[in-house]
Amino acid sequence: MKAGLKRSNAPIFWSLFGAGGMFSALFGPVLVFITGIAVPLSLMLPSETMSYPKMLAFAQNFIGKGFILAVISLFLWFAAHRIFHSLHEIGIHAGLGAKLICYGSAFVATVVSAVVLLGLGF
Amino acid sequence: MPDSQRIIEIEVLRYNPESDKEPHLEVYKVPFSDDMSVLQGAQYIKDHFDGSLTFRWSCRMAICGSCGMMINGIPKLSCETFLRDYFPNRIRIEAMANFPIEKDLVVDLSGFIEKLESIQPYIIPREPRSLDQGEYIQSPEQFNAYIQFTSCINCTLCYAACPQFGLNPDFIGPAAIALLHRYNMDSRDGAAAERMELVAAEEGVFNCSAVGYCSEVCPKHVDPANAVNINKTNAAKDYFLRFLSPKGGSK
Known part of the structure; x- marks a missing residue:
């Protein structure tokens, strides 16, 4: 075995990436359909489906909060990881700066959405 | 003519x-x-x-x-x-x-040869075994768990195909990880925890971004991309569960 091996911290980011990838594959398309097509065009769903009181109630529900946080945060962790590695793959040797921007924005957005969601009360 | x-x-x-x-x-x-x-x-x-x-x-x-x-x-x-x-x-x-x-x-293949050595490409028995215990018995299922990964001929076409190895020559790379997986999956072997140190290291599996070209170019139909990605899951488990394991996982 080689000497001086350093354990990689990648599992943290890779797990968030994996979870986000799975989550976005499962919910992404249907969310685009509901929020972008079905509700605005009143197609299959009544137009008041996403009215303010309904969405507020959703965001005040414990499970609803979890879902919204997961959609925002996991999608972003997924995107951050993918963008960071795509930079690497097209030959841009992205350093600490790119890492901070990619993962940092996902982290900041996670914290901000958690604070806002908690601030909406239960 | x-x-x-x-x-x-x-x-x-x-x-x-x-x-x-x-x-x-x-x-x-x-x-x-x-x-x-x-x-x-x-x-x-x-x-x-x-x-x-x-x-x-x-x-x-x-x-x-x-x-x-x-x-x-x-x-x-x-x-x-x-x-x-x-x-x-x-x-x-x-x-x-x-x-x-x-x-x-x-x-120059010397870097590849070093990597091949570093994965300990041989069976490290689970426990000492004496001659009078006879041969190892392996079921077809246990055999199938590793057999495809034994077909590697070390031609290194997968390294020539791997964009991540191209960017970081320290990456252990597809063939060596496929062979590492071959020994880990062998029911006679007990050194998966030892090899984990390398799998989970900065030179290890997380360099891979799942391009999959390695498996495509392999002339012996080994699936190194599969071996690498199974070991990402193994390394992630080891990372998060090492504090629960009595031995503390690998360092």
């Missing part, structure tokens, strides 16, 4: 470390027959045009793994690639990508 001999143009990446600053291409017009491989084309050049052309080969039947090269930019074994499939176009042969060139089509 055909009335006219067919001739294919072979463009070869030449590099002589003693006189050349950098590699350059040279074109040779090679008469060929339907049964001639690209390797035989290179041999024709060496025999008839330039005896200094340097390349590795041995078995001529896709089992020794010596004659890998870039053929029109794709990593292939030159012994099982045929000139007829490229005629009448020109064919370009180059040293395998991502490796330092020693001379012409010969690359």
Whole structure:
């Protein structure tokens, strides 16, 4: 075995990436359909489906909060990881700066959405 | 006898470390027959045009793994690639990508050999076993768990295919990880935890971004991408669960 091996911290980011990838594959398309097509065009769903009181109630529900946080945060962790590695793959040797921007924005957005969601009360 | 001999143009990446600053291409017009491989084309050049052309080969039947090269930019074994499939176009042969060139089509594989050694590519028994305990019994299921990963011939085409190895030569890489997985999956072996140190290291599996080209170019139908990605899951488990494990996982 080689000497001086350093354990990689990648599992943290890779797990968030994996979870986000799975989550976005499962919910992404249907969310685009509901929020972008079905509700605005009143197609299959009544137009008041996403009215303010309904969405507020959703965001005040414990499970609803979890879902919204997961959609925002996991999608972003997924995107951050993918963008960071795509930079690497097209030959841009992205350093600490790119890492901070990619993962940092996902982290900041996670914290901000958690604070806002908690601030909406239960 | 055909009335006219067919001739294919072979463009070869030449590099002589003693006189050349950098590699350059040279074109040779090679008469060929339907049964001639690209390797035989290179041999024709060496025999008839330039005896200094340097390349590795041995078995001529896709089992020794010596004659890998870039053929029109794709990593292939030159012994099982045929000139007829490229005629009448020109064919370009180059040293395998991502490796330092020693001379012409010969690359320096010492880094790969070191990696191969580092994965401990041999069975490390779970517990000491004496001769009178007899042979190991392995079920077809246990055998199937690792058998495909034993087919690797160390041709390193997967390294020439791997964009991540190209960017970071310290990456243990597809073939070595496939072989590591082969021993981990063997019911006679008990060193998966030891090998985890390497799998989970910065040189380990997380360099892979799941491109999958390694498995595509493999001439022996090994699936190194699968081995690498299974070990990402293993390494992630080891990362998060090591504090719960009585031995503390690998360092």
